[in-house]
Amino acid sequence: MSEEGGQKPETGNRKPEKEVSPSQVSAFRPQVSLFELALTFNHIALASFGGGLSAWSREVVVVERKWMTEEEFLSALTMCRILPGANQVNLAVFVGNKMGGVPGAFAAIFGLTLVPVLIVLAMGYGYFAYNDVPALGSILKGAAAAAVALTLSMAIKTGQKCLGSPVAIMLFLAIFVLNGLLRTSLLHCLALLAPLSLLWGWPRKGKEAE
Amino acid sequence: MTSDSPGAGITFYHILMLFASLSLMSIGGGNTVIPEMHTKAVNSFDWMTDKQFADIFAISQAAPGPSVLIVTLAGYKAGLDCGTPFGPVMAQVLGLLGALLATAAMMIPAGILVFLVARVWESAKDSAIRHAIEKGFAPLTVGLVLASGYVMSRTADHDWRAYLLTAVCTGIFVTTKTNPLVVVALAGVLGYLNLV
Known part of the structure; x- marks a missing residue:
């Protein structure tokens, strides 16, 4: 619990490897070709057959490629949810821009959408020509059950890293109950909880007790 | 139903304006503007029936990739209809153009906004x-x-x-x-x- 982030690193007893400051994170930018960016997002998109695109993005961007740290990825994901636009397309722009500027953003969007657009069009052609959804229903049902599992495991894995203090756990529970159980709209949830979480996350000058 | 449909120019203008505006309205994700998309595509522009809208929603949810690709199918159907009077090949060509236009219109305006925010984010290390x-x-x-x-x-x-x-x-x-x-x-x- 003591490694719970955000307090300044100079509070001596912290393990340094747990405290990667955002500036170090941004300075570390592996060289990635545009083709590799596009290929990576294509891989994310195709793997998400059955759903779970956020979980797949984390799996590839954070775990496999290590292009972003856990906290960097999670905060980017929430900003991409708040901004207008499809969350995953937004995330591709965000990651693409980080890795390769404007061309990187375009490469990531192309990678994410090109093959899925072709697949969706083939399914749409079949649907409008023969008035039937291609017989994928039963396969999808199984794949969707696993995609839900991947999303849940993402919550568990990231939760183990980010929910180290009572305040963090309370914020987590509050938004889960509001958004998941009560189905309050995202905007209302954030209007209520984002100010609290920013207040909690704001860097403190002095060394205060946690 | 296709003979009295508006010309391709008008339809493509509608596709562009509808999805570009939905792009900027979709705060919280693509699914938040599904009701508005349904109203316009089914009731205002008469591109498809209720059942067809529900089905393309299901297809886009099931297919790999972002579920926002429902707009690809909506644009495809709109283009398909205005090309049908000119034969099956023309129908597919206009369908494809409608699909690509709708997809680009839905992604680019919001994408530019995210890009600007990402730039500020980078500079605010x-x-x-x-x-x-x-x-x-x-x-x-x-x-x-x-x-x-x-x-x-x-x-x-x-x-x-x-x-x-x-x-x-x-x-x-x-x-x-x-x-x-x-x-x-x-x-x-x-x-x-x-x-x-």
Whole structure:
């Protein structure tokens, strides 16, 4: 619990490897070709057959490629949810821009959408020509059950890293109950909880007790 | 129904304006503007029926990639209809153009906004607000991810066998380093065999 982030690193007893400051994170930018960016997002998109695109993005961007740290990825994901636009397309722009500027953003969007657009069009052609959804229903049902599992495991894995203090756990529970159980709209949830979480996350000058 | 449909120019103008505006309105994700998209595509522009809209929604949810690709299919159907009077080849050509226009219109305006925010984000490396967001939003995101997993599992056809499969797969993902793709594919096979 003591490694719970955000307090300044100079509070001596912290393990340094747990405290990667955002500036170090941004300075570390592996060289990635545009083709590799596009290929990576294509891989994310195709793997998400059955759903779970956020979980797949984390799996590839954070775990496999290590292009972003856990906290960097999670905060980017929430900003991409708040901004207008499809969350995953937004995330591709965000990651693409980080890795390769404007061309990187375009490469990531192309990678994410090109093959899925072709697949969706083939399914749409079949649907409008023969008035039937291609017989994928039963396969999808199984794949969707696993995609839900991947999303849940993402919550568990990231939760183990980010929910180290009572305040963090309370914020987590509050938004889960509001958004998941009560189905309050995202905007209302954030209007209520984002100010609290920013207040909690704001860097403190002095060394205060946690 | 196609003979009295508006010309291709008008239809393509409608596609561009509708999806470009929905792009900027979709705060919280693509699914938040589905009701508005339905109203315009079915009732205002008469591109498709209620049933067809529900079906392309299902297709776009099921297909790999972002579910916002429902707009690809809406643009395809709109283009298809205005090309139909000129024969089947023309119908597919205009359908394809409608699909690409709708997809680009839905992604580019919001994408530019995200790009600008990402630029500010990069330049604000050491600012207090960025530290606060990175630390403070992390628990919220974990909660939202759990909520979306919960909501996904509440869909109508998630019965006890699907819950069991979800539980087993979650255990595998959390405790082992198995490639998730293998697990998803195996689950798909179980579905194909009607075991789920």
